[in-house]
Amino acid sequence: MLRVHCATSRFPLHIVVFIAPALVIYTVLMVYPIAATLAESLYRATGSGSGGQTAFAGIDNYLALVGARPWAVRFWGALEHNVAFFLIQFLVQNPLGLLLAVLLSRPGLRLGAAYRTILYVPAMLSIVIAGFVWQLMLNPLWGIVKASLDVLHIGGLFHPWLGLESSALIALALISTWQFLGMPMMLYLTSLIAIPSEIVDAARVDGASAWTTFWRIQFPLILPTVGIVAILTYTGSLNAFDLVFALQGPLAAPNYATDVLGTLFYRTYFGGMGTAADPAMGSTIAGMTFVIVLAGVLVYLIGWQRRATVYEL
Amino acid sequence: MILIARSGPTRAEATSLATHLVLAAACLIVLAPVVLVVIDSFKSRQSIFGRAFDLPIGGSFDLTGYQLVLTRAHFPLYFLNSVVVTSVSTVLILGIGAMAAHALAEYRFRFNRLLVVYFALGIMISIRLGSVGIVRLLSGWGLTNTIWALVAVYTAQGLPLTIFIMTQLMRQIPAELKQAARVDGANEYQVFWLVLPLVRPIIATVAVFLMIPIWNDLWFPLILAPAESVRTVTLGTQQFIGSFATDWQAVLAALTLALIPPLVFYAAFSRQLLRGLTAGAIK
Numbered sequence: 105m106l107r108v109h110c111a112t113s114r115f116p117l118h119i120v121v122f123i124a125p126a127l128v129i130y131t132v133l134m135v136y137p138i139a140a141t142l143a144e145s146l147y148r149a150t151g152s153g154s155g156g157q158t159a160f161a162g163i164d165n166y167l168a169l170v171g172a173r174p175w176a177v178r179f180w181g182a183l184e185h186n187v188a189f190f191l192i193q194f195l196v197q198n199p200l201g202l203l204l205a206v207l208l209s210r211p212g213l214r215l216g217a218a219y220r221t222i223l224y225v226p227a228m229l230s231i232v233i234a235g236f237v238w239q240l241m242l243n244p245l246w247g248i249v250k251a252s253l254d255v256l257h258i259g260g261l262f263h264p265w266l267g268l269e270s271s272a273l274i275a276l277a278l279i280s281t282w283q284f285l286g287m288p289m290m291l292y293l294t295s296l297i298a299i300p301s302e303i304v305d306a307a308r309v310d311g312a313s314a315w316t317t318f319w320r321i322q323f324p325l326i327l328p329t330v331g332i333v334a335i336l337t338y339t340g341s342l343n344a345f346d347l348v349f350a351l352q353g354p355l356a357a358p359n360y361a362t363d364v365l366g367t368l369f370y371r372t373y374f375g376g377m378g379t380a381a382d383p384a385m386g387s388t389i390a391g392m393t394f395v396i397v398l399a400g401v402l403v404y405l406i407g408w409q410r411r412a413t414v415y416e417l
Numbered sequence: 418m419i420l421i422a423r424s425g426p427t428r429a430e431a432t433s434l435a436t437h438l439v440l441a442a443a444c445l446i447v448l449a450p451v452v453l454v455v456i457d458s459f460k461s462r463q464s465i466f467g468r469a470f471d472l473p474i475g476g477s478f479d480l481t482g483y484q485l486v487l488t489r490a491h492f493p494l495y496f497l498n499s500v501v502v503t504s505v506s507t508v509l510i511l512g513i514g515a516m517a518a519h520a521l522a523e524y525r526f527r528f529n530r531l532l533v534v535y536f537a538l539g540i541m542i543s544i545r546l547g548s549v550g551i552v553r554l555l556s557g558w559g560l561t562n563t564i565w566a567l568v569a570v571y572t573a574q575g576l577p578l579t580i581f582i583m584t585q586l587m588r589q590i591p592a593e594l595k596q597a598a599r600v601d602g603a604n605e606y607q608v609f610w611l612v613l614p615l616v617r618p619i620i621a622t623v624a625v626f627l628m629i630p631i632w633n634d635l636w637f638p639l640i641l642a643p644a645e646s647v648r649t650v651t652l653g654t655q656q657f658i659g660s661f662a663t664d665w666q667a668v669l670a671a672l673t674l675a676l677i678p679p680l681v682f683y684a685a686f687s688r689q690l691l692r693g694l695t696a697g698a699i700k
Contacts (some may be wrong), residue, residue, distance in 0.1 A: 118605040119520050123532065126517035126576055133573035134539055137550025144549060157570065168652070196633070204443060207436045215437075221687050222444045225451070228679045230633035230651045236658055236672055237450050243428075248469060250455065282447070290691065345633045350655050373549060374640070387549045394546045401541050 145387035158384070164272055175385065179392070181360060182368040185273055189364065191278035192342035193284075194334060200281075201288030201333070205319065209296040210291070220293070224286035231346040234283045235276075239351050241277065242266050246338065251285040266351065269361040276362055284340070288333045293325040335404045342397060345370065365393050458482055458669035465665055480665030483674075486657065489667075491645065492674055495653035499678075500606060501568045502649060503631045507624050510575035515620070517576075517610050518583030523595070532618065533584065540576030544570065545636055552640060559583070562644040570641065571631045579623055586619050622693035625686045632679065650675055 116293065126150055148161035154267055169175045208216055241248045242265055252260040265275040299322060307317045345366025348356055356363035371379060373386025456473060457465050464477035471477065486492060499606060521533055544551075552561075560566040595608050604609065614626070638652035654675040661667045683690070 116524070119525065119526055120526050121606075121640070122516040122520035122609070125513045126536070126580060127532070128537060129513065129569075129573050130536065130576050131552070133551065133569055134544050134547060134576075137547030137554060138542065138544075139547075140550035140553065141547050204440065207440055210433075210436060213433075213436065214441075219440045220691060221445060223447055223692065224687070225680070225683065226447055228629060229676065230449075230635065230654075230679070232633075232635050232651055232655050233675045233679075234674060236668070237454050238455065240665075240668070240672075241450050246469065248450075251522065289592045339541070339543065343545065343636075349639075350635065368580075369548075370640075383549060390453075390546050390549060394542070396547070409465075 110281060138394070141387045141390050145391040146383060148384055149382075154299065161384075164273050164394065165384055169385065169392060171389050174222065177390070178360070178363065178368055182363045182365045183396075185362060186342060186344065186364050188273060188340055189277045189280070189344050191380045192274060193229075193281050194337045195342060196278065196281045197285055198330065198333060201278055201285055204285075204289045205292035205296055206322075208293050211301070222292070223289060226283040227286045229283065231280075231283065232350040235279055235347045235351045238282070239266060267358060267359050272328050272358060272361045276344070276351065280341075280347060287336065288329075291329050292326060295329045296322060299325050329409045334408075335401065336385070338400050338404075339397060342366070342393060365389060365396075369393070453675065454669055455673050456544035458666070458673040460666075462666055465669070481668070482664075482668075482670030485661070485664065485667040486670045486674065489661070490653060490657045490671070491648075492650075492653065494646070494680070495648050495650045498564055498647055499632055499649040499651070502564050502571065503628050506568050506571035506575065506631055507627050509572045510579050510627055511620055511624060513572070514576055514583055515577035515613060515616070517607070518580050518587050519612060520588075521584045523608075523612075536577050536580045539574075540581060543576040548636075548640060555641060560641075562642050562647055564642060564647050566641045567637055567649070570637050571634075575627050575631070579627065582619070582623060583616065586616055590615055608625075622689050625690050626693060628682075629679070632682075650678065684692070 142356045145165055146161060146163070147158040148164065150157045150159045169179050179360045182315050207213070208220060208407045212297055228235075240246055244250065244262075250259055253259045263271065265271040277395075303321060304317055307321050312320070340367065348362050348364055348367050349370065352358075352362045353365055354376075369386055369389040373381050375381030453469065459473035459480065460477045462479070464471065464473075464479075464577060468477065473479075475694050483639050517536070526598035555561055555566045555569065560569070590612055593673060595612065598611050632649075633651055634649075635651050635655060638649045639655075642648070643652065657671050658668050661671075
């Protein structure tokens with residue numbers, strides 16, 4: 105009893121002064137709202153109209169979201185689009201980012217800093233602004249992309265991709281790839297530069313070709329970076345909302361072909377666009393997204409980061 | 418003999434040429450859309466469509482788009498809002514974050530480990546998932562449609578990563594320095610003031626990284642502060658283009674105005690930014 109009393113009274117005031125502002129702001133404005141959102145997803149409105157009564161509903165909202173009309177169709181559709189968005193971006197961005205990084209890491213390359221700086225420019229822009237720029241490029245009225253393809257004699261391939269159900273999501277994912285290609289490029293470049301040149305030189309002296317040296321020596325050493333790029337792209341793609349909302353509107357045109365969890369949440373929570381606001385289901389969608397993000401992060405931490413061989417250099 | 422001597426350099430030259438071709442092509446694909454938007458924003462309607470790739474010289478030069486943007490939208494006001502929100506949030510994050518990081522790095526006390534983990538949780542989880550709770554909370558405080566709602570949210574959002582990075586760095590500051598100050602009679606607050614200038618280089622890099630996502634965000638301005646008088650550049654541009662979508666001169670002018678601040682910022686800080694990116698990746 106006495107010791108407990110002493111311990112608390114001796115807790116130094118200056119530590120409290122240093123930590124309290126950060127602790128209070130972070131807890132009140134981030135931790136509490138997330139917890140409150142998760143809690144709200146466990147309740148159901150019982151009264152009619154706004155500000156009505158609510159009743160504890162357990163996981164009923166979640167069950168409705170994944171298995172009942174009208175939610176299930178939209179939820180699975182949005183989730184599928186999120187996954188597709190992530191996969192397209194990841195699969196296109198990695199080989200390209202790696203190729204550019206390998207070229208930039210060549211010893212004695214001139215203008216390397218200039219190339220690097222330019223290639224990172226789009227990542228500085230707002231997703232909304234980058235999206236609008238490409239919306240104009242792809243617009244058949246202006247015909248910039250069509251004219252560019254004509255130069256290569258493949259103008260016949262052009263379609264108004266953002267307006268077609270079959271290609272709108274792919275087009276958005278590729279716009280995002282264009283914008284954020286600099287990120288994996290810089291990460292790969294950093295890990296390539298970190299490889300001691302003696303290792304690479306030794307392989308070359310032993311007669312290995314540049315191709316073999318890359319796949320047998322350099323690539324295994326930068327493999328951990330692939331995991332970092334994957335998790336960054338994954339958490340980033342769950343924020344695809346900005347791009348979809350700006351270019352395709354809250355209804356994720358055409359015909360929900362680009363609907364993602366973010367736009368589904370926005371329509372559900374705020375209502376409008378022909379539907380009533382449903383805060384409980386909105387919170388449920390946020391809660392589901394939370395679970396999906398957490399699952400991805402855990403898979404990365406346990407499944408990848410622990411098992412990946414990290415070579416000490 | 419001659420053949421070998423020749424084939425060596427020619428092959429290296431060919432590889433080098435191919436490298437530059439690929440990199441230059443990538444740069445072209447990256448820059449061309451942005452440059453084209455900027456160039457065509459200074460043109461008349463006919464030449465935007467008729468001669469899209471030409472420079473805005475002679476008869477095609479036309480500022481109608483800019484006149485419309487400046488009369489129908491309050492771009493200077495949006496710009497001011499964005500500057501205030503971004504700079505105030507960044508200063509708050511850095512100040513409050515540095516204090517917490519100093520305490521976590523310097524003192525051994527109960528809950529130290531626990532607090533480090535508690536703050537680190539916020540790095541992986543997006544604050545957007547708490548949007549429902551944030552809207553409730555801030556409208557309860559009467560802060561909706563004020564820039565302070567944005568400042569509050571961005572400050573909370575920036576703290577976890579900033580505290581994480583700063584704690585790591587502050588642990589590397591030699592203890593002798595702080596002990597010497599204490600022997601000279603400095604109190605703990607004075608010790609903090611002594612430490613702060615030592616981490617100034619990294620504070621500059623962290624600041625650059627904090628400002629970009631705050632300036633570029635669409636989500637929180639949209640749900641917390643959509644009113645005309647508190648709009649940020651990103652939201653203002655999105656709304657303007659939404660309602661003037663068919664007026665190409667106006668759309669191009671609005672996009673150019675939105676492109677300029679990040680590009681100027683990047684031109685000024687690209688070295689710090691790219692260095693920070695590589696430093697962070699090595700860890």
